[in-house]
Amino acid sequence: MSFDAAVHAQAIDLDRLSLEMTAAAGSGHPSTAMSIGHIVTVLMFHSMRWSPELPDYPTSDRLVLSEGHAVPAVYAACAMLGVHVGTDPDNRRPLRIEDLQTLREADSILDGHPNPLEGFPFFDAATGSLGQGLSVSAGIAAAARLDKMDKRVYCIIGDGEAREGQIAEALDHIVDHKLTNVLPIFNCNGHGQVSAVSKQQSPEVLQKKLEATGYQVQVIDGHKPDDIKNAFDAFVAISADENAKPMAVIAKTVKGWGSPTMSSANFHGKPVTGDQLEKVLEELGERRTELTSALVSSDSFTIQPPEQAPAKAGAISDIPSFSDTMKSRDMQTILQGGRLATRKSYGIALQTIGHHNPDVVALDADVSNSTFTEYFAKDQQLSERFVECKIAEQNMISVAAGMSAGGKIPFCSTFAKFVTRAYDQIEMAIVGGANLKIVGSHCGATLAADGPSQMSLPDVAWFRSLASAKNKEGNPLCYILQPADAYAAYALTNVMAEYEGACYMRTVRNDVEFLYNDEIVFNLGGFEQLSEGRDILICAAGYMVHEANKAIDILDEAGVSASLVDLYSLPFDEDKLLDIANDNNGYVLTVEDNYGGGIGSAVADALTRSGEGFTLEQMYIERVPKSAKSPTDVLKMVGLSSDDIAARALEVLQVAAV
């Protein structure tokens, strides 16, 4: 009985601390935390192999708290164990019990939900937006497998949370990729925020669903220490065996366990204070007396340390130039032909980089023959590092966040439109500091024939909003890259791989002419001036650079000397652009094949910051496009053909001349 008593004693201590810290914070979720007190105790004090001094040690087993609002239980355990905390990896200190009183304060490392970048490296990922943790776990587990590490990942998922479809995606993914080193633990306390959890997420139905999905399921009492331990032992026994059936645990738990006051009413997200807190603590004390009579002084836990981490793989060596790469692939004909789709150039770059950087991994969602990650996938030396995620974009992004936490550099590719599916996951990955590269193909409207269901139109605006804020390194939360030709796409893929942080690159379906050569250097935050005029500055990116280029010729014939800037990066060097605008009498025209809020607004922001009088005309897509047979047809439809661009430029100048 001593293990049993020790777990109860410890769990009740965690419960008490959860209550006290949320009372001090004036908010938080003590009742949910109390439903996982025992599970957290067995995990963190017994089953996991890890080190409180080095909570993010590479080979340590990991706990991903998908239901992030239950975090007080983990904070409490970390305070008990003196887990090292702090934003500076070289200057951490043990978490103390008294720190718990700072929960949710502006200068506390104890954020409302798991938030590693605020100084809590025990967690690999930010969670709190529900349903994402199991995918993250799968990513961590996959990275460990690639590195031949025997690392186990425990993921606690709420029952209400299990309604999120991403959980189903992750469960399938784990089976497909034989990630038996992940253990999904469903915390079935039966209560959501408003009312009871649906019968569809009851232990009974969840068990059936999990079994149907290919899991061996242990249904346990989540407050019985031996039950919990046995389940985790069973997982430990199979976790290194890729051919085993993956395991899942359904833990029947009680929200507000240990306190009749709290477990008999809806205390979701409600801290307990004053007399009520006294009463609840008293109730817990009674439970402790009752359950820990067998506790003797030898009832301490031993935490198994992690294995020594292997040495990290070598750094990047320089990749060959685009021309050299094309020659080495017998693609000289294309090189001479002078046209290639940026999506294809991206695929070529990714494969090349894969050979030079062992950390680079590629993920795709059943469209690798469209995004051209198939070059990577089909390369025998790289295929192990290709992760086919099937049609489940949310899962793909969160898996990538997990792989990033495991030291990988994940490139995620699908149609730019379908990236939208995972915007919440992208935000969470960025909050958690993931080194995420997202490449959306078939961007904008120029994919034409498939119609609006496949067109990414508000994407530049959304990523630009992320780009407007900075991370702790002072870089934008995300860079947006829109290569206009194959040279640019090749170079920028390499730039992304070398940069540590989030990037979103848009590639285009159709072949486009080469504009650049191997000598051009592309930088995050840079742009390229393609033609130097004096009457009006045209800014474009991606496919639209080509239309704008044609417009320049038309304008030239009309006697107008226009400048053209390829704004391939957002953000960009604003001062430099303003200089060019000034050289063009302050007339600027932006052109983009998406809805507004993209480069047009970026230029508007820059111009208005200056306080000088510029005239800006923005051209973007102002209607929902429909199918058309060619990019030319669709650009005419939405008023963005080269003729339209030239006409608009003339209009701006003529109106100005009147």
Add this chain to the structure above:
Amino acid sequence: MSFDAAVHAQAIDLDRLSLEMTAAAGSGHPSTAMSIGHIVTVLMFHSMRWSPELPDYPTSDRLVLSEGHAVPAVYAACAMLGVHVGTDPDNRRPLRIEDLQTLREADSILDGHPNPLEGFPFFDAATGSLGQGLSVSAGIAAAARLDKMDKRVYCIIGDGEAREGQIAEALDHIVDHKLTNVLPIFNCNGHGQVSAVSKQQSPEVLQKKLEATGYQVQVIDGHKPDDIKNAFDAFVAISADENAKPMAVIAKTVKGWGSPTMSSANFHGKPVTGDQLEKVLEELGERRTELTSALVSSDSFTIQPPEQAPAKAGAISDIPSFSDTMKSRDMQTILQGGRLATRKSYGIALQTIGHHNPDVVALDADVSNSTFTEYFAKDQQLSERFVECKIAEQNMISVAAGMSAGGKIPFCSTFAKFVTRAYDQIEMAIVGGANLKIVGSHCGATLAADGPSQMSLPDVAWFRSLASAKNKEGNPLCYILQPADAYAAYALTNVMAEYEGACYMRTVRNDVEFLYNDEIVFNLGGFEQLSEGRDILICAAGYMVHEANKAIDILDEAGVSASLVDLYSLPFDEDKLLDIANDNNGYVLTVEDNYGGGIGSAVADALTRSGEGFTLEQMYIERVPKSAKSPTDVLKMVGLSSDDIAARALEVLQVAAV
């Protein structure tokens, strides 16, 4: 055998037309279309009760093609049946076989994927971004149930598509809400775009999962007419019985059925042309001869017409003023106290409107006690029109799109952060013309204590991008509304209900002071000037109006006379705002509690359009916020407190003075 032969003959005709139209288009998915030729034939020529002359008749059974890329099969059937098409409901004409040759052309009503607004009213919703159709079907079915219509909804889902987690969400939703009038039909042709569909989406595993989820499953050969008919007959028998077990069909099919050439290789998304087309058509001809020997002239189909539609419920009567509503609810104390959270005022408005407009329905994702849709949910007269969607936001939005197609006015509420989860679904709903109202609570950073995982920060930028484009009525694809007080929230909720089109409203967690009264009129596209100064114009919205208001007082003490505009709507009247900016010497400061790209960029766009020299300073959130105990603390953290605003205004003016 005659039904069997007739279906084969018809299906093969559809296959042939699918091949021919995609060949003419030069793109499209004939092989997928051919895998559902028989299913579409039995549905549209036999099982569905509908009218080709009135394809969107309210009581008609509906077909939702979730795997939108299979649409050539449906276009072919519609051409055979002369289904009426056209963008103007009063001026439609039958689709002809020769129209099929225009597939995907810029001026064709036959878009690449189902797209009702381009003139194809047979479809209720735009599909093509995968995984959304079953949720839409559930919404159509729920609307029909509310209207006591015996309407059946058939939904064809691809097997690869079934990997999207939203399908799992929809399956749970259908069980929870007893929507036995929806039939999910899984088209298991076994092939995705790149390669074989995962075993996790095989007929065997899908069957187990569906049964575990609570479905009775019929596994059929999707090319055997009688199998198909019998399955649909079984569905018809239970579809009106809410207490029956919902049904699902797993159809084993062949991609490129009928053509050995196409079914033995990967023809995903590849039209067949030239000699190859000849060969494939020949192969189909052989199949036809083989399978239709029993066909005699009497083998025609009879399509059952729909029931007479009931009269539409009455129009909206005016709702009482906010003050009157508060008084009638015994909330005078709050009215006198002068403070209320906008989320609460929204809840009060929604309940009030619910009583005045029978079409209004409310959906929520397990946070109705946070969004205050609980007032609607707990109202006995309204509770039938409340749809608890649990923690599954993607499904919620697509269900709402379906309910809109069924004539309802759906208000969807959850935390603004979690709305992000469904951005792709929102885009698709807007493409399909849904009358969608989205209300995100706890917006921006001022929810404070829960931290960034619960904060909506790039949301204004994203919705503003949608707002930059216009729908066929000339309105923005979506309005963004940010009420600053309870009066505004109440009024704008009513404005949303009366307007036909998409709106996104942001509500705030904390109580805020009243700024307005019952007399103020709030309009889509409007704004309110709260103070009239001459030195600098401050523009804010939502919670930030209150901080800006305090800043105005600080500035006043410093001898600066500032104007304040509450930009509660995006887009807004730009000319009017420019006039106010001019009255303030051209100095403008925008303040918003989200990342950039929101109202700051909206103002920048407006100012630069004018060509005059304005000075704009934008204040927005430039870092990832973390938890803090109060809105005040979090605004200080991100540099948006009233002191910060006043200081920045002075800086702008001083810098200008130098």
